Amino acid sequence: MLSKILEVAELNIQVAGKPLIERLSFTIYTNTLLCITGDNGVGKTTLINHLLKAAKSTQEHQSHINFNTSFEAIQVIPQFRNIDDDYPLSIQNFVTLNLIKQWRPWLTALEKEKLSKILSLVNLTAIKNRPLGEASGGEKQRAYLAQALIAHPKLLILDESTSNLDRESRINLLHLVKTIINQENIAVIFITHDPELVKLFGDVELHISNRHGVMTKLR
Numbered sequence: 001m002l003s004k005i006l007e008v009a010e011l012n013i014q015v016a017g018k019p020l021i022e023r024l025s026f027t028i029y030t031n032t033l034l035c036i037t038g039d040n041g042v043g044k045t046t047l048i049n050h051l052l053k054a055a056k057s058t059q060e061h062q063s064h065i066n067f068n069t070s071f072e073a074i075q076v077i078p079q080f081r082n083i084d085d086d087y088p089l090s091i092q093n094f095v096t097l098n099l100i101k102q103w104r105p106w107l108t109a110l111e112k113e114k115l116s117k118i119l120s121l122v123n124l125t126a127i128k129n130r131p132l133g134e135a136s137g138g139e140k141q142r143a144y145l146a147q148a149l150i151a152h153p154k155l156l157i158l159d160e161s162t163s164n165l166d167r168e169s170r171i172n173l174l175h176l177v178k179t180i181i182n183q184e185n186i187a188v189i190f191i192t193h194d195p196e197l198v199k200l201f202g203d204v205e206l207h208i209s210n211r212h213g214v215m216t217k218l219r
């Protein structure tokens with residue numbers, strides 16, 4: 001059964017004293033890929049930052065934003081990441097960064113098993129010892145995905161994660177995300193400018209324009 005992960009009701013967001021988003025309402029459920037679309041500058045990233053701030057806040061004043069999950073169960077793959085070509089950490093050590101709370105040079109048997117399962121899920125087992133800096137764009141995105149997934153999120157947020165990938169890699173990544181949504185019963189918010197991906201993979205679309213959001217059920 002689908003359960004509610006987040007409910008937004010009549011939300012207004014201002015930046016620099018000016019309204020950016022007005023009276024936005026939407027709900028996101030588990031096993032759902034919600035695509036957020038809209039022109040550059042309509043406020044997609046600002047909306048996500050606003051939601052995350054609300055999730056982190058322990059105060060009850062967030063009556064317009066109701067998370068049914070803890071802040072710890074939300075993972076974000078941001079739009080930009082500083083991974084240079086000479087970034088030395090191996091793919092598996094990069095993924096592990098989100099697995100253990102305090103650094104130590106070993107993993108327990110259970111942690112090793114988790115790591116191996118996730119690396120296999122994102123098809124990175126064969127190159128797990130390769131420095132992340134040497135990985136291709138698509139492999140890097142799969143490593144980011146693995147790093148997020150190893151924390152067992154209930155909500156995963158992808159901010160334009162496919163924008164630097166070619167068409168085939170974009171489609172492969174979204175195929176993988178869809179598999180994970182159904183396997184792990186999670187919800188995914190995917191900010192994108194790619195109408196083909198929305199059409200092929202989106203369950204619902206939240207389109208923002210002129211400060212307002214319109215929800216469309218896609219399948």
Ligand SMILES: Nc1ncnc2c1ncn2[C@@H]1O[C@H](COP(=O)(O)OP(=O)(O)OP(=O)(O)O)[C@@H](O)[C@H]1O
Pocket residue numbers: 015016020038039040041042043044045046047
């Ligand atoms: N702290 C801030 N102070 C002033 N303006 C801001 C602030 N944060 C964001 N903005 C402005 O709010 C608008 C929305 O920005 P945002 O990055 O959320 O858009 P976006 O829809 O994610 O765009 P893109 O598709 O280009 O990533 C932009 O005009 C931006 O310059």
